[in-house]
Amino acid sequence: MAAPAASPKVELRNVNLRYFGIEGETEALKDVSISIAPGEFVAIIGQSGCGKSTLLSLISGILLPTGGAVLVDGKPVTGPNRKVGYMLQQDYLFEWRTILENAVLGAEIQGADMAKASARATALLTRYGLGQFLHHLPRQLSGGMRQRVALARTLCTEPDIVLLDEPFAALDSQTRLALSDEVAVILRRERKTAILVTHDIGEAVSMAERVIVLSRRPGRVKSDHAIRFAAAARPTPLAARNAPEFNDYFNTLWQELEVHVEG
Amino acid sequence: MSKVDTLTLAGASPQYLAWLARERRGQRVVRGTQLAILLVFLVLWEVLPKALIVNPVLTSYPSALWPTFLELLKSTPQQASILVHTWATVLATVLGFTGAMVLGTAVAAALWWWNALYKVLDPYLVVANAMPKTAFVPIFYIWLGATLSIYGMSLAISVFITILMIYSGFQGIDPNKIKLAQTFGATKGQILRKVVLPGSVPTLLAALKVNAGLSLVGVVVGEFQSANLGLGYLIQYGAQIFKMNIVMTGITILAIVSSLMYLAISWLETAVMRRR
Numbered sequence: 001m002a003a004p005a006a007s008p009k010v011e012l013r014n015v016n017l018r019y020f021g022i023e024g025e026t027e028a029l030k031d032v033s034i035s036i037a038p039g040e041f042v043a044i045i046g047q048s049g050c051g052k053s054t055l056l057s058l059i060s061g062i063l064l065p066t067g068g069a070v071l072v073d074g075k076p077v078t079g080p081n082r083k084v085g086y087m088l089q090q091d092y093l094f095e096w097r098t099i100l101e102n103a104v105l106g107a108e109i110q111g112a113d114m115a116k117a118s119a120r121a122t123a124l125l126t127r128y129g130l131g132q133f134l135h136h137l138p139r140q141l142s143g144g145m146r147q148r149v150a151l152a153r154t155l156c157t158e159p160d161i162v163l164l165d166e167p168f169a170a171l172d173s174q175t176r177l178a179l180s181d182e183v184a185v186i187l188r189r190e191r192k193t194a195i196l197v198t199h200d201i202g203e204a205v206s207m208a209e210r211v212i213v214l215s216r217r218p219g220r221v222k223s224d225h226a227i228r229f230a231a232a233a234r235p236t237p238l239a240a241r242n243a244p245e246f247n248d249y250f251n252t253l254w255q256e257l258e259v260h261v262e263g
Numbered sequence: 264m265s266k267v268d269t270l271t272l273a274g275a276s277p278q279y280l281a282w283l284a285r286e287r288r289g290q291r292v293v294r295g296t297q298l299a300i301l302l303v304f305l306v307l308w309e310v311l312p313k314a315l316i317v318n319p320v321l322t323s324y325p326s327a328l329w330p331t332f333l334e335l336l337k338s339t340p341q342q343a344s345i346l347v348h349t350w351a352t353v354l355a356t357v358l359g360f361t362g363a364m365v366l367g368t369a370v371a372a373a374l375w376w377w378n379a380l381y382k383v384l385d386p387y388l389v390v391a392n393a394m395p396k397t398a399f400v401p402i403f404y405i406w407l408g409a410t411l412s413i414y415g416m417s418l419a420i421s422v423f424i425t426i427l428m429i430y431s432g433f434q435g436i437d438p439n440k441i442k443l444a445q446t447f448g449a450t451k452g453q454i455l456r457k458v459v460l461p462g463s464v465p466t467l468l469a470a471l472k473v474n475a476g477l478s479l480v481g482v483v484v485g486e487f488q489s490a491n492l493g494l495g496y497l498i499q500y501g502a503q504i505f506k507m508n509i510v511m512t513g514i515t516i517l518a519i520v521s522s523l524m525y526l527a528i529s530w531l532e533t534a535v536m537r538r539r
Contacts, residue, residue, distance in 0.1 A: 094462070
């Protein structure tokens, strides 16, 4: 079990969330308490419908809990927060904007200095190998390139915390591995606090230093695993997949999830 | 690695050139057939009345149109040149569909903004759209007078379908795009301006196509009733004094006007959609 640091970057205290509908209410999350330290890379895994994405919506402030509290930097979340960047399951680039115009969307909405935002977005896109596509349209790019634009769009507003909601799910498996590697390296280098939601155990173990397993609906924290590798420096996700510890963690987590399939 | 490469013409293979030639031949065949249909129609229209297979008094002939047009250029009923009549009709149509676009977009935006408003108004809009607006032509004449009633009919006939089309376009915007804007803290106004409106440009163009045609219908029907100017008036007048030459000339000009409107909208569509 990983011990939370003294002053957590993100904290969920006994969070409950119910969705209301005419035909009844659904309990998506029940009594969830999680504490995430600054700079930590945490993966949250669970089966579909366990409330993983809901958790990210709560941290990002686009959804408010029906019970308990969500805190970022010790302050309760009451709405969208500039410190939090959110990468969705697909790139959702706007097809009527160029790559650069897409990348500065967040800055534009937040009323930031557009000259600075443009320069930052250009630098990010160039670093991700998209320098020559700044004025192309999204439809001219491949899936992997589009998702890199989405990453630049997220990081352009300089968030401290990056939420990743299965951001590679829509990609083919090679691109997925390559891009998850890139993204993990980028987020570590920039010392972002990252929360990755996925149902891919391999992705969770290879990218994160801590994996939290959610139970089936209503989602509860089932278990919390620190992922440690013997190597001196944290291996990149691709290298981590070859480390001896990888399979042990994978099997442990696999069994955790399998329990839910049976019961 | 990128899709961009596939958009550029690489060194063309003979197979590709042959395929291209076949494609172009196919296009020429389509154009040729379209032209042939028009020609056959005009020839039949000319020959059948001349051969007295159909009564020429009822149909006039294409060859009579041009002389009639020249005559009408000088003077028509109400003493105005036919160009003045055409201009009156075109102006009323443009005002009608422009008004319908502006009003339709504004109302659709209001319905999107206040979902409760949509819920309340939905049945009324659907019924208003299904109503035959031409039934109001006499009432509009009484209420609004000769000129305004035509603008009114032009607007009334196209505005409801425009509201419904644009609103459904707004509803069709991917909710995840809206969610994305929300994660950056976008206000409702920003979501409307930066996501919903630009994302609905194809819908706006589709609505324009529909309501430009409808506005023309509204204008002509309005002119039947109330005007002393406009192509609808001219057609009505020609029919009353049984001068088919005048009627057919008016109808032909209407056909040319709608073709030109169609071309203008297609051009606009190409210009706008090139960026997508």
